[in-house]
Amino acid sequence: MRYLPKKIGLGSAIVAVVLGGVIVSSLLVHVTWWRTARVVSDDLVDTLSSGITRNVRRSWWDRVIDVQSLTQTVGDLLDEAEVSLETVTVVLTASRYAGAIKWMVLVGPDGSIVAAEHPTPDTVRLIRATADGTATILEAMHRSGESMAPGELPAGDRLVVHGQGWVEAAATLDQPRWLDVEVTPDGNERGIAYVMTTQRGVLASILGYDRFASLLGSIPVAETGRSYVLGPDGRIVIKSVRDGPEPMAELDAVARAAGERIAARPAAGLNIEEKARLWVDGERYAVGLTPLWFQGWQLAIIIPEAEFLDEIDRTILRVVLGLAFFLFTAGVIVAVFARRFIADPVGRIADDLRLVEHFELEEIPHRPSIIAEIDRLSAAIRGMAAGLADFGKFIPLELVRSLVTGGHRAEPGGERRELTVLFADLAGFTSLSERLGDKVVPIVSSYLELASGAVEEEGGTVDKFIGDAVMAFWGAPLRIDDQALRACRAALAIAAGMDAAAARGEPLGELRVRVGLHTGPAIVGNVGSARRLNYTALGDTVNLASRLESVNKIYGTKILLSAETRKQTEGAILTREIDAVTVYGRKEPVRIYEIIGRADAETSTLHRSYAEALALYRERRLAEARDLVQVQAEKDGPSRWLAARCIELEANPPAPDWQPVTNLDSK
Secondary structure (H helix, E strand, O other), X not given: OOOOOOOOOHHHHHHHHHHHHHHHHHHHHHHHHHHHHHHHHHHHHHHHHHHHHHHHHHHHHHHHHHHHHHHHHHHHHHHOOOOOHHHHHHHHXXXXXXXXXXXEEEEOOOOOEEEEEOOOOOEEEEEEEOOOOEEEEEEEEEOOOOEEXXXXXXXXXXXXXXXXXHHHHHOOOOOOEEEEEOOOOOOOOOEEEEEEEEOOEEEEEEXXXXXXXXXXXXXXXXXXXXXXXXXXXXXXXXXXXXXXXXOOOHHHHHHHHHHHHHHOOOHHHOOOOEEEEEEEOOEEEEEEEEEOXXXXXXXXXXXXXXXXXXXXXXXXXXXHHHHHHHHHHHHHHHHHHHHHHHHHHHXXXXXXXXXXXXXXXXXXOOOOOOOHHHHHHHXXXXXXXXXXXXXXXXXXXXXXXXXXXXXXXXXXXXXXXXEEEEEEEEEOHHHHHHHHHHHHHHHHHHHHHHHHHHHHHOOOEEEEEEOOEXXXXXXXXXXXXXXXXXXXXXXXHHHHHHHHHHHOOOHHHHOEEEEEEEEEEEEEEEEEOOOOEEEEEEOHXXXXXHHHHHHHHHHOOOEEEEHHHHHHHEOOEEEEEEEEEEOOOOOOOEEEEEEEEEOOOOOOHHHHHHHHHHHXXXXXXXXXXXXXXXXXXXXXXXXXXXXXXXXXXHHOOOOOOOOOOEEOOOO
């Protein structure tokens, strides 16, 4: 079995196509724009990162040079014999560069120590110590030159100087150098020192790591960036400290990742500048590496790219949201337009075609549309429906529906079915037509309209009109379970319509309808030639229904039905038995019944009297039967007939083998 894909509506298809095109175009534009923006953003980040790195490096080296210059100046002053250390302390305190230096230490040839300590960038303390480190604070001064209370000396009144590598290394220097300091003179931290020899001994300007960190922190690195000093093995040696909010802790992880890059370098590539982008925990960071030319240290400037790209990302988000809103709005507009002007009209036209398929043609209107093709299509369908509706007046609609929906061709042929056949004719029509002439046509038309409407209302098929007679049947082309009941209801509706016309004083009310009904097997199908066909029913069932319609003339009844039809409607239709007859062309007697009404109708005294009289008649108790019906003979046709029949048999007594069956040998 071939798989059939699920169908979608026209409106959905139009919306999908339009939105698909809009989305694809928008995505192409957005991706192109986004890639361009990303390239520009990357270039911007590179430019800003490089600029910040250069600025930090320049600022750092400015401070390094300041420290070196200040140390050289102090050294030169110390070489002058007439200059005292107190004078140097005053110079150091007043210097604008002094804040970068935590300690300035002079180690004399005899091991004595004179140190200027900067507890804060704005204060200095002059300390003298012996060779064993025992120290005394000589003076404490503010940068403004104001003397201060000396305060307490740290490290238990001792300076930690002797025994360190930088002191021994300084004795062999032929020019100033930066050396690593294992511990600052107060014994609290590590540091670095710019060391030179003078006539009075070794002079060292020492920067502790905390002062180094503060120095780095004083150099701006964007708003959320940070400076690090990384060793050649990749470890973090120093990280900047600054006033204000603490930089993000995540930057330490980025610094470690940058250190891994440094550690992975070959020996020849340690002191190189490098720009890199590192992803850490889903965030991207711009990293600038530049050598400090000291023990393989690298200055690492780390800046979250979000600082540069947040606004761009927000712009992208706004564009995406704007695009989404645009797509949503466009989708709503397209959907409304497609449904209002295309999908709904086409859907209604499809419903109209489905009505055509089922030959329900009178319900199809013309559906005007602003779209010319849809308007023309609807007009064409309406015209086709009108033509088919006219055509449907000549043949049974259910037959056409079955042919159209089943895809069958109209060809000669038939099948045996159980049908309920109805014949309806007008009594007194001949005399009325002689009296009215061609004016009788509207009367006949109104009667035929009444009869065919009643038949179609009950789902029957109008076979043909024969003058003022109507032939109809139930059970073909559609099979109907309650066909006999439907036929009886249609007969009652025809009779009620005639009575209503009489009550309104219409000419149709001057006529009287006669109806015959019979249920039985018949041949039904397309009868005729290959060029012209008639869908009809043939057989004894049809003939008997026609005969029963004529039998109404004898008994003065309106609607007669056979025992077979009565059997199928018992409990739903109230009847009374009229007689047993043999009709023309049929030897077997047929019991015939008159319809009194629906099951809720009341049985009158007249009907009960007739039933008793009929039973007496069949027992040859003719006089008793006659007496029962003579009193109602004037107002009841069957009673009148039975009274006359009894009188006739009383005058001519029947033979001993007589059967109470009326022989009707004429059509």
